[in-house]
Amino acid sequence: MLIYALQYAFFAFSIALLLNLWRLYEGPDLADRILALDTIYINSLALLIILGIWHGTQLYFEAALLIAMFGFIGTVAAAKFLLRGDIIE
Amino acid sequence: MTKLLPSPLLSLFLLGFWLLLQNSVSVGQIILGSFLAVGIPLFTHRGLDYRTTLHRPKLIMEYLLLVLIDIIQSNIDIAAIILLPSRRIRPALIEYPLEIKGEIPLAVLASTITLTPGTVSAELGRDGNSLLIHALNVDDHEQMINDIKRRYESRLKEIFKC
Amino acid sequence: MTMIELPVWIEWCIAFMLIIGATFALIGSVGLARFPDFLTRLHAPTKSTTMGVGSVLISSIIYFSVVDTFSFHELLITIFLFLTAPISAHLLAKAALHLDLKRVEQTQDLRAQSAADPDKPK
Structure with missing residues (x-):
């Protein structure tokens, strides 16, 4: 049962990542692209966690935590650049 | 008490954060975490601009x-x-x-x-x-x-x- | 996949959380691809994806707590995501309003009239 659930989760997150990539390519504005990147990092973090369950190891946890932190900082910096045209004031 | 622990909630949060990050509740980690939980607020509480008190x-x-x-x-x-x-x-x-x-x-x-x-x-x-x-x-x-x-x-x- | 024998109900529990989480994350991304303008697109990932990843992390907590020893550190990522998702959404919405991005035509803009005449019928 767990194997099928894991396979389904891999499948669903891969499709989600493809949809996000499409939005990243298509997105009419810069804000859409930033939003797509934001969603991409959250989805790939979940993919890493599922890979950790699949291999039965906790080695991927630190990578996921770092992705979460740097992704957030990147989104905030990009949004601030859109807002002010400058990041460090 | 207030000199040593300027903001007890922040200290409690830091201790919990350290234990979660280390993913263990052994005695050594609790002692090290308590040192950090007392020490970090002593250095940073002057820089906290926004303070509030929680009720209820x-x-x-x-x-x-x-x-x-x-x-x-x-x-x-x-x-x-x-x-x-x-x-x-x-x-x-x-x-x-x-x-x-x-x-x-x-x-x-x-x-x-x-x-x-x-x-x-x-x-x-x-x-x-x-x-x-x-x-x-x-x-x-x-x-x-x-x-x-x-x-x-x-x-x-x-x-x-x- | 290294297979470890688990009690059946725990296995079902983990599988249920995984399926719920993956489905919600997929729905959030479908919404990101389908909605007509930026401000509506913002709704899908900030809610669905956060919740989806949250339940995947909870299933990871259950799995490793049963298989290995007591393990709660995935809770850190969950809390972090739930704290930061509103902030990035707020900043992006603010940027979109500043740049005055295109909105779909049925958007009801109640900004000016609510200041001038609060009792105006909808």
């Missing part, structure tokens, strides 16, 4: 539970809106009159609004008396404002006493 701990738990239930509810709503192709969505930009004051209560309210049913807080008014909300699907905006006021803002007012 029981109400805080109730509020967190309410927000959790509403997050699940809002996710089901959004999923229905996304998956049903025929439904026409009616987005709206709504100005929400604020009653509470202070940076931290406002931040908590804005985050709650973003995480719960169909609304994203977009901008704080220049005078600090209103919050601009973008809602995904609104039929009656007066009722939505009343809902937010009754469910979240009145409880936050009691928690922060402002």
Whole structure:
């Protein structure tokens, strides 16, 4: 049962990542692209966690935590650049 | 006591954070974590601009539970809106009159609004008396404002006493 | 996949959380691809994806707590995501309003009239 659930989760997150990539390519504005990147990092973090369950190891946890932190900082910096045209004031 | 522990809640949070990060509750980690939990606030408490006091701990738990239930509810709503192709969505930009004051209560309210049913807080008014909300699907905006006021803002007012 | 024998009900529990989480994350991304303008697109990932990843992390907590020893550190990522999702959504919405991005035509803009005439019928 767990194997099928894991396979389904891999499948669903891969499709989600493809949809996000499409939005990243298509997105009419810069804000859409930033939003797509934001969603991409959250989805790939979940993919890493599922890979950790699949291999039965906790080695991927630190990578996921770092992705979460740097992704957030990147989104905030990009949004601030859109807002002010400058990041460090 | 107040000299050594300027903000006990922050110290407790730091200890919990350290134990979670190390993923163990052994004696050594607790001692090391306690050193950090006492030491870090001593160096940083002068730099904390925003301070607030929390009242009514029981109400805080109730509020967190309410927000959790509403997050699940809002996710089901959004999923229905996304998956049903025929439904026409009616987005709206709504100005929400604020009653509470202070940076931290406002931040908590804005985050709650973003995480719960169909609304994203977009901008704080220049005078600090209103919050601009973008809602995904609104039929009656007066009722939505009343809902937010009754469910979240009145409880936050009691928690922060402002 | 290293298979470890688990009690059946725990296995079902983990599988249930995984399926719920993956479905919600997928729905959020579908919404990101389908909605007509930026401000409506913002709703889908901030809610659905956060909740989806949250339940995947909870299933990871249950799995490693049963298989290995007591393990709660995935809770850190969950709390972090739930704290930061509203902030990035707020900043992006603010940027979109500043740049005055295109909105779909049925958007009801209640900004000016609510200041001038609060009792105006909808």
